[in-house]
Amino acid sequence: MAQSILITGASSEIGRGIALELASGGASIALHCNQNLQAITELQPLLTARGCASHVMRYDLTHPDQAQSMIDEVIGVFGHLDVLINVVGPFHYHDITEMTPDEWQEAIALNLHTCFNVTYHAQPYLCESRGHIVNFAFAGVENIKAWPLSAAYCAAKAGIAILTKTWAAALAPKGVRVNAICPGLVEEGAVTEAERKRMAEQIPLGRPVRPQEIAATVKWLVTESPASMIGSLIAVSGAWEY
Numbered sequence: 001m002a003q004s005i006l007i008t009g010a011s012s013e014i015g016r017g018i019a020l021e022l023a024s025g026g027a028s029i030a031l032h033c034n035q036n037l038q039a040i041t042e043l044q045p046l047l048t049a050r051g052c053a054s055h056v057m058r059y060d061l062t063h064p065d066q067a068q069s070m071i072d073e074v075i076g077v078f079g080h081l082d083v084l085i086n087v088v089g090p091f092h093y094h095d096i097t098e099m100t101p102d103e104w105q106e107a108i109a110l111n112l113h114t115c116f117n118v119t120y121h122a123q124p125y126l127c128e129s130r131g132h133i134v135n136f137a138f139a140g141v142e143n144i145k146a147w148p149l150s151a152a153y154c155a156a157k158a159g160i161a162i163l164t165k166t167w168a169a170a171l172a173p174k175g176v177r178v179n180a181i182c183p184g185l186v187e188e189g190a191v192t193e194a195e196r197k198r199m200a201e202q203i204p205l206g207r208p209v210r211p212q213e214i215a216a217t218v219k220w221l222v223t224e225s226p227a228s229m230i231g232s233l234i235a236v237s238g239a240w241e242y
């Protein structure tokens, strides 16, 4: 049976790269976005050209009922789910001393609740298929340290790391493998030469991570990695840590 894959946040550059990388071998890919329907609609012909069926969906995943509707839609269209890739996680840059409770809650909802909401509703189908869940944190997430300008984002991503390990342990006996990718600084969009140089100076490798490198790691994880690779936080960062 061909693989059925759901990518949340497929409208992001990393999500797009993952879709293109996984679009082979007769896979079917459900592409989720929140606002940017154009980004995932434009992706569809590229997937079709690679022999991949796709389906586009727009949901605000901070709401559990919308996460449920999205999973229902994927099952309605593809009939099963083998791989869930929780890419959603917009960076939130905000000084902790100026942040309001509403801003805090919004950042945590976007970066932590979205992942829980989707996984909660997807679990039964992934247990049926003995599938994969791939979450997204960041390189260095396991370090306890101060992040005064991005505390909510980092606290939420630390939560993702804990959820990843917890789901990994809970679902491994049911044949579901849960891991997280921890990107470093990723070169996205129209980065100027000056910006690229500034990023590169912070990275031991000497250049930012390319979205295709993240995508290739996801592909390896869900196709070739050893069956015992479960509950891992996999850095793809050129040795940079946040």
Ligand SMILES: NC(=O)c1ccc[n+]([C@@H]2O[C@H](COP(=O)([O-])OP(=O)(O)OC[C@H]3O[C@@H](n4cnc5c(N)ncnc54)[C@H](OP(=O)(O)O)[C@@H]3O)[C@@H](O)[C@H]2O)c1
Pocket: 008, 009, 010, 011, 012, 013, 014, 015, 032, 033, 034, 035, 036, 037, 059, 060, 061, 062, 086, 087, 088, 089, 090, 091, 110, 114, 136, 137, 138, 139, 182, 183, 184, 185, 186, 187, 188
């Ligand atoms: N880029 C980096 O350097 C970097 C570094 C470390 C970790 N990461 C992690 O890697 C992942 C991808 O990063 P990225 O920079 O490519 O992401 P991004 O460009 O910030 O994209 C965020 C995604 O979240 C979606 N989204 C926003 N609000 C949402 C909501 N309420 N409900 C559902 N979806 C919502 C957006 O959809 P719409 O655009 O359609 O609204 C978009 O697809 C994230 O988890 C990020 O934290 C990235």
